[in-house]
Amino acid sequence: MxxxxxxxxxxxxxxxxxxxxxxxxxxxxxxxxxxxxxxxxxxxxxxxxxxxxxxxxxxxxxxxxxxxxxxxxxxxxxxxxxxxxxxxxDPMECAREARLGRQAALLNGFRDREGLPWDAPRLGLIDLQYSDVRPEKGLYHRLLARDRIERVVTDAQAADAVEQPPEDTRAYFRGRCLAKYGQDVAAASWDSVIFDLPGRDSLQRVPMLEPLRGGRDSVGDLIDASDTAADLMAALAAR
The missing domain is CATH 1.20.58 (Methane Monooxygenase Hydroxylase; Chain G, domain 1)
Incomplete structure (x- = not known):
């Protein structure tokens, strides 16, 4: 879109x-x-x-x-x-994939078992517990353990994405900078990385306005060859 x-x-x-x-x-x-x-x-x-x-x-x-x-x-x-x-x-046909059907099935099942009206506070608690990110608390994790949720990525892929940014967008530059020069990164956002370099009176901003620029092909060699953030800034300036 x-x-x-x-x-x-x-x-x-x-x-x-x-x-x-x-x-x-x-x-x-x-x-x-x-x-x-x-x-x-x-x-x-x-x-x-x-x-x-x-x-x-x-x-x-x-x-x-x-x-x-x-x-x-x-x-x-x-x-x-x-x-x-x-x-x-029938929205319930999407219970394995769509949150709408999944939560509706949970709430309907609990309401029927307990004989509760829709405005019962306990139903509100179930809604909150569904989104609890703690594996031992969240209802999502219980459904996942029972194979009632269809996943599009594995645990291994999710864990890898925490450390390895996509290689064909500006996320690569941002992720590699945070991993390699984290102590010198003052801030990072969608469209810039800001460095606080030793010996510099002002912060150094690297703009990343184009989503498809900053991938491995364009900056990977610079980051690999730059031991410090200052080295990287010098290399970027020279390029």
């Missing part, structure tokens, strides 16, 4: 008349039948709006890449279509 926005490839106006109330209305309806008003006067459900976005995305990928679309992009489009198809039919 971000690439399509940059390419001005969104040709169907799906702007909501009142975005915040619309989001609340959709998120509060587990049946997914609530409709919200668009600025052009139409009314759509959340799923219908998603279909409209998906159709534009699929057409754009086909036009831009055709048979050369990368595997990740193809998988995203396939999963997107599969989830929307099942959400329309």
């Amino acid at each position: 971000l690439a399509m926005i940059e390419d001005r490839a969104l040709h169907t106006d799906l702007a909501l008349e009142r975005p915040v109330p619309a989001l609340q209305a959709i998120s509060h309806d587990p049946s997914l039948r609530t409709t919200v008003a668009l600025r052009d006067g139409r009314r759509l459900t959340g799923v219908q709006a998603q279909w409209a976005y998906l159709e534009q995305a699929a057409a754009w990928v086909d036009d831009r890449f055709g048979a050369d679309a990368d595997a990740d992009t193809v998988e995203v489009l396939q999963r997107w279509e599969s989830v929307l198809t099942r959400l329309e039919r």
